Amino acid sequence: MSIELVFHIAGGDFSNAGKASSHIKKVLKQxxxxxxxxxxxxxxxxxxxxxxxxxxxSGQVTAQITEHHIEVVVSDQGPGIENIEQAMQPGxxxxxxxxxxxxxxxxxxxxxxxxxxxxxSIESRVGEGTIVTxxxxxx
Amino acid sequence: MKVSELVEKFELxxxxxxxxxxxxxxxxxVSDLLSDVMGNAAENEVWITLQTHQNVVAIASLxxxxxxxxxxGMEPDDDTLERSNQEGIPILGTPLSTFEMAGKLFVELxxxxx
Ligand SMILES: Nc1ncnc2c1ncn2[C@@H]1O[C@H](COP(=O)(O)OP(=O)(O)OP(=O)(O)O)[C@@H](O)[C@H]1O
Ligand SMILES: [Mg+2]
Numbered sequence: 514m515s516i517e518l519v520f521h522i523a524g525g526d527f528s529n530a531g532k533a534s535s536h537i538k539k540v541l542k543q544x545x546x547x548x549x550x551x552x553x554x555x556x557x558x559x560x561x562x563x564x565x566x567x568x569x570x571s572g573q574v575t576a577q578i579t580e581h582h583i584e585v586v587v588s589d590q591g592p593g594i595e596n597i598e599q600a601m602q603p604g605x606x607x608x609x610x611x612x613x614x615x616x617x618x619x620x621x622x623x624x625x626x627x628x629x630x631x632x633x634s635i636e637s638r639v640g641e642g643t644i645v646t647x648x649x650x651x652x
Numbered sequence: 653m654k655v656s657e658l659v660e661k662f663e664l665x666x667x668x669x670x671x672x673x674x675x676x677x678x679x680x681x682v683s684d685l686l687s688d689v690m691g692n693a694a695e696n697e698v699w700i701t702l703q704t705h706q707n708v709v710a711i712a713s714l715x716x717x718x719x720x721x722x723x724x725g726m727e728p729d730d731d732t733l734e735r736s737n738q739e740g741i742p743i744l745g746t747p748l749s750t751f752e753m754a755g756k757l758f759v760e761l762x763x764x765x766x
Contacts, residue, residue: 528731531710538714555714556690563687616703621687628691 516540516578522562524570524591527615533574534559540578550651553629554583560622561587561645567612568592569642582631582650593639601627601635653677653761655719655742658698662756664721665745667728669736675718680757682750686711693717700753704728709735709743717741721757723750 518540520533534555541551558574565572569591577584594600601623608618627633630647637643656673659666666673681693682700686707693699695716701708704726712720719742722728728736728743736743746753 527705527707530707531714534714535710552695552715559690559711559714560687615705615707616684616686616701617707619685619687621685621691625687625691 514578514580518574518576518578520562520574522565522572522574522589524566524568524572524589527563527566527617530563530566531559533562533576537576537578537583541583544578547652550649554585554649556629557626557647557649558585558587560625561585561647563617564622564643564645565589565591567608567617572642582648584646584648586644586646588642588644590642593641593643594635594637595639597635597637655698655744658719658757658760659742659744661760662746662748662753667722667736667743667745668733669719669740669742671737671740672719672742675742677718677761679761680754681717682754690715698757700750700757702726702750704732706732706735708732709739709741712741713739719744721746721753723748723753 537558538555569589572589575586599605603624604620606618606620612618631650632648634646655675676696677698678696680698683689684701684703693715696718698719699717700721702723722745725747
């Protein structure tokens with residue numbers, strides 16, 4: 514079994530942030546994946562899609578769901594991340610004032626992704642964009 | 653304890669999401685930082701916040717939270733109401749401050765051994 518789901522995200526569009534994670538959650542539930550794994554996956558996908566809305570111009574989420582794991586690629590066209598190690602640190606954020614007023618911009622998203630995934634890789638080119646790839650193995 | 657019992661006990665406003673009033677409440681989480689809630693809140697908790705936009709409902713739904721309580725008389729945005737009705741996550745309101753609301757909820761839930 515393998516299901517591929519693709520979602521598009523527009524930069525700045527917070528009203529649609531959460532579409533990918535909520536759709537993926539539904540599909541995983543239908544497939545009877547254990548709820549602990551679903552909870553982890555949902556956190557990681559949500560944080561990754563919100564980062565596109567908050568920090569990039571546009572992007573795409575591709576999820577590959579198999580019997581044993583999910584692999585998610587979130588790629589965007591955007592400013593990129595100059596120092597990935599620094600960006601990963603809890604509390605580090607370059608979010609704008611407007612974004613912070615909404616309660617985003619705590620600098621916790623990337624560490625939430627790390628905590629809830631089994632494999633994570635972040636590739637980024639400044640001025641071009643970022644590709645966040647992660648994998649969660651079901652319990 | 654059910655969300656509807658909380659509503660009665662603390663005289664909360666019910667703005668929307670009525671279909672979720674019989675959700676079970678086992679605890680609470682207090683934060684206005686969305687990724688803090690995303691990372692740390694647990695299923696069936698009531699989320700006390702002053703954020704009124706629709707991402708709050710998206711997060712509550714993804715995390716299977718029991719309900720959202722808006723403090724200090726804050727009112728949900730129109731699209732927040734709509735989303736709350738769709739997802740069946742109640743949005744409740746109180747004139748109390750976060751400190752007061754959280755204190756009362758804590759005493760209630762700890763006291764009842766929930
Ligand atoms: N897709 C991206 N494109 C460009 N920069 C990014 C991207 N994702 C993260 N960053 C950078 O890394 C920082 C930390 O990201 P992280 O998700 O941890 O926190 P945040 O998005 O600022 O706040 P939070 O996720 O808590 O709402 C961001 O502030 C931003 O500078
Ligand atoms: Mg983030």
